[in-house]
Amino acid sequence: MDEEAGTLPDIAPRTGGSATPGGRGRPDATAPERARAAVALAALTAEITACRACPRLVAWREAAAVNPPARFRGERYWARPVPGWGDAAARIVLVGLAPAAHGGNRTGRVFTGDRSGDFLFAALHRAGLASQPTSIRPGDGLELRGAYVTAAVRCAPPANAPTPEERDRCAPFLHRELALLVDARVIVALGAFGWVAALRAVEATSGRLARPLPHFGHAAEAAAGPFTLLGTFHPSQQNTFTGRLTVEMLDAVLQRARELAASRGSVE
Numbered sequence: 001m002d003e004e005a006g007t008l009p010d011i012a013p014r015t016g017g018s019a020t021p022g023g024r025g026r027p028d029a030t031a032p033e034r035a036r037a038a039v040a041l042a043a044l045t046a047e048i049t050a051c052r053a054c055p056r057l058v059a060w061r062e063a064a065a066v067n068p069p070a071r072f073r074g075e076r077y078w079a080r081p082v083p084g085w086g087d088a089a090a091r092i093v094l095v096g097l098a099p100a101a102h103g104g105n106r107t108g109r110v111f112t113g114d115r116s117g118d119f120l121f122a123a124l125h126r127a128g129l130a131s132q133p134t135s136i137r138p139g140d141g142l143e144l145r146g147a148y149v150t151a152a153v154r155c156a157p158p159a160n161a162p163t164p165e166e167r168d169r170c171a172p173f174l175h176r177e178l179a180l181l182v183d184a185r186v187i188v189a190l191g192a193f194g195w196v197a198a199l200r201a202v203e204a205t206s207g208r209l210a211r212p213l214p215h216f217g218h219a220a221e222a223a224a225g226p227f228t229l230l231g232t233f234h235p236s237q238q239n240t241f242t243g244r245l246t247v248e249m250l251d252a253v254l255q256r257a258r259e260l261a262a263s264r265g266s267v268e
């Protein structure tokens with residue numbers, strides 16, 4: 001990570017295995033737990049990228065590669081499921097909907113190579129969580145520190161709309177990923193789909209949450225098991241071009257995420 005991104009001493013994982021004061025939150029991972037989780041996360045990434053369980057989405061992601069728009073003609077598309085990526089010791093996990101047909105599905109990295117990613121990673125850079133403001137392709141030098149970016153569904157869906165069956169089939173990948181991000185304390189949901197997916201992932205990893213479940217909204221904040229869940233409107237062109245989501249709005253949510261991560265995710 002280059003120096004422009006700043007340092008994040010306040011949200012670095014602690015060592016040791018003590019429980020969160022007051023009984024809430026996740027206990028700190030030990031060094032061996034952290035090492036085992038990193039190995040398992042790499043194995044999960046490999047498993048995700050080989051998945052072909054949803055025939056409709058497999059066909060769609062591969063069709064996008066065969067018929068790209070003119071601006072991407074001649075490019076070699078990834079055309080496979082897109083895993084999460086970032087800092088395995090992240091305190092902050094960002095959960096989007098799914099890769100874009102000509103963004104993550106093209107480059108192989110989520111939120112990379114499209115306008116949504118441009119908006120998101122510029123904000124992560126301003127927040128000190130990304131080494132550079134652009135996300136062009138794997139190998140472009142971008143690194144995340146203290147943050148991990150992932151999605152509820154790993155294959156690009158037609159019209160950005162996975163079916164409920166596709167959503168549910170893919171959900172265990174997020175559940176397992178969240179369990180392996182042993183230092184995570186704050187989840188930032190990028191849109192309502194990510195909000196619900198995050199709540200389901202928390203339930204899968206940490207036990208049933210009290211009802212009613214918290215509602216999504218921009219800047220919404222809720223305790224979710226050992227995590228704090230924050231909501232932001234999705235950084236889609238539809239939202240950013242219309243001003244529904246502004247730079248200032250996303251910056252404020254990420255700043256709050258950093259504050260919460262520094263306080264170990266507690267909202268008490």
Ligand code: SF4
Nearest residue numbers: 051053054081155170
């Ligand atoms: S959406 Fe998920 S479950 Fe379906 S094929 Fe892609 S990776 Fe597999």
